Amino acid sequence: MSEPNNILFNTGNHTDSAVIYDKFSKAEQQFSVKKDKTFYITTPIYYPSGKLQLGNTYTTVLADAAARYHRLLGEDVYFLTGTDEHGLKIQQKAEAAGISEIDFLDGMAKQIKDLWKLMDISYDDFIRTTEDRHEKAVAKIFTQLLENGDIYKGEYEGWYSVSDEEYFTESQLAEVYRDDAGKVIGGKAPSGHEVELVKEEAYFFKMSKYADWLLDYYKTHPEFIQPEARMNEMINNFIAPGLEDLAVTRTSFDWGISVPGDEKHVIYVWIDALANYITALGYNSDDTTLFDKFWPANVQLVGKEIVRFHTIYWPIMLHALGLELPKSVVGHGWLVMKDGKMSKSKGNVIYPEVLEERYGLDAVRYYLLRSMPFGNDGVFTPEDFVARVNYDLANDLGNLLNRTVAMINKYVDGVIPELLTGKTSFDEDLVRTVEDAIVEYNKNFKELRTADALESVWKIIRRANKYIDETQPWVLAKDENEKEVLSSVMAHLAGALRVTAVLLQPVLTQAPKKIFDQLGLDYSDKGVAIAGLTFSKLPTGGHVVKKGEPIFPRQDVEEEVAFISGLVSKDTKGKGRAVKEAAKEAAQVAPSKDLITYDDFDKVEILAAKITAGEIVAKSEKLLKFTLDDGSGKPRQILSGIRKWYSDPAALVGKTVAIVANMKPRKMAGELSEGMILSAEKNDIVTVTILPDSIEPGSGIE
Secondary structure, X not given: OOOOOOEOOOOOOOOOOOOOOHHHOHHHHHOOOOOOOEEEEEOOOEOOOOOOOHHHHHHHHHHHHHHHHHHHXXXXXXXXXXXXXXXXXXXHHXXXXXXXXXXXXXXXXXXXXXXXXXXXXXXXEEEEOOOHHHHHHHHHHHHHHHHOOOEEEEEEEXXXXXXXXXXXXXXXXXXXXXXXXXOEEEEEOOOOOEEEEEEEEEEEEOHHHHHHHHHHHHHHOOOOEEOHHHHHHHHHHHHOOOOOOEEOEEOOOOOOEEEOOEEEEEEOHHHHOOOHHHHOOOOOOOOOHHHHHHOOOOEEEEEHHHXXXXXXXXXXXXXXXXXXXXXXXXXXXXXXXXXXXXXXXXXXXXXXXXXXXXXXXXXXXHHHHHHOOOOOOEEOOHHHHHHHHHHHHHHHHHHHHHHHHHHHHHHOOOEOOOOOOOOOOOHHHHHHHHHHHHHHHHHHHHOOXXXXXXXXXXXXXXXXXXXXXXXXXXXXXXXXXXXXXXHHHHHHHHHHHHHHHHHHOOOOOOHHHHHHHHHOOOOOOOOEOOOOOOOOOOOOOOEOOOOOOOOOOOOOHHHHHHHHHHHHHHHOOOOOHHHHHHHHHXXXXXXXXXXXXXXXXXXXXXXXXXXXXXXEOOOOOOOEEEEEEOOOOOOEEEEEOOOOOOOOHHHHOOOEEEEXXXXXXXXXXXXXXXXXXXXXXXXXXXXXXXXXOOOOOOOEOO
């Protein structure tokens, strides 16, 4: 197999090392450039009724990282995002602002595009559903479904949430209001938004007609909904109870796409908005080149709150149109605060622009993609954000780069030496760690498990830092006979940093080039290919910079935690009754257990432990089984009832957690559990307490 040049689309010459670590070239054997392979990824189109917050930003940053990763594999990538611009709420917002709907939307679309520019989002198309290309195609789609007999006219009566743009039955409401006679007069949707009774003529889509087909499709395509637990939710909560026909038009407002031939009806969001994924590619237009090339989508990213629409309504609609379904719909969790989901009414919203301005783009992107577990909710705290910047970026990565550049300048005249093998007894383990990490990284990134992919990169970083301590270059430098060994050590460190920078490109859009620049390595405008990446391909002879600048300055913990906490508290001012009610509820929370003394607490031994393996307990619907390294040298097994929130136990492998170590062992579902993994619980959301990677297993926690 020929070796592709590691610089994509760059014909510059680079000198490969004279020594190739053939026995470690697993990554190169597995991944090669495939320029004829396509990859189409989409985000949900955002409803531009207000400013996007950090949680919204996560979805788009995740999609961007996936798009960048697949481009660096040499694939032909198309990345779509955009805005959903029809509906009653938009009409009301525009009226309140005293401007036309399109003027209101132009301003909001610009605001969102400006945010994506700030976050360095590399989308290929930004679709707005008010665009002519979309509206014409949607009208044709509606007509086709009507002519096929999939849509019929009837009358709808039900509870409608303007904020959610969704209908609810009485049984689906989170809260029901009744008058003195017991008659239902209103209520709240599961989102907490008020609903109103709507009765109007409407067109309906015959969803019930396709229920059996959809269930069969789920069974034969288990990869269609990710994570897998979301599929069970769809079946148990929506399909098994009986899939109802869906109202797909409205007559109570006119800001939308009119039904051809029956203009008093406006085509409703779940045909209009969902169709964007194909209309953006030219479906139902005079030019279907992009549609023919990129459909079906490889990945459609959505928040868990709209999984139902994308995995029930959307596939049925596509099937009725005779089109292929997307290969995978990934419903990710929410980035929540300690007191629940980010919400303007609660006043607990964090906006990405402020974090980017103070800490830099790469810090924000890294935090989002490192801290969110695949498919589950992540909890944002000021302490965790600052810890990620300080421990991961400034300490682990930043110090490795600073030390390596300084030592290459001091010991080998600033020139990257030739990479030779076997000069120290630690070389082989370092190279194996790097090559294994490349394989793990690729597997995880293809599955959008960015936290796990980044953990693979940090294995390289931690191993390289340890390699410095093991080889002790400052000692080697004192012995003229060890000159060749010292040079080889410097080359190994530069090689580890080079691989690290290449793998970080989809996540960090600025730091990888800075690392290459400080190492004196060429960096293409299109980036350095991940396909075919191996440790051995270290260009030699380049000059590192005379004095490297820290790429991630260390932050003052107390000052920055206070700053971020202040962002949240500032947003609570003037939010009215909702904030007052939230504060009142918080004030009423009292300790749920009896107070204990210090002596009582001192009996509990809490240790840091790293999860090394995880699996589902077959005899239990709630339990997961974990193997942990607690620093004792003997594996520890702990069972935890968190399966509902962590359906894939592998997502926690490699994480450092807090455990109660001196709890009396007990048997659960036939398995021995030797302790307890600590977690936080709020509003039925359980989050495992993840500790910084820098804390060694066995460290005591007080």
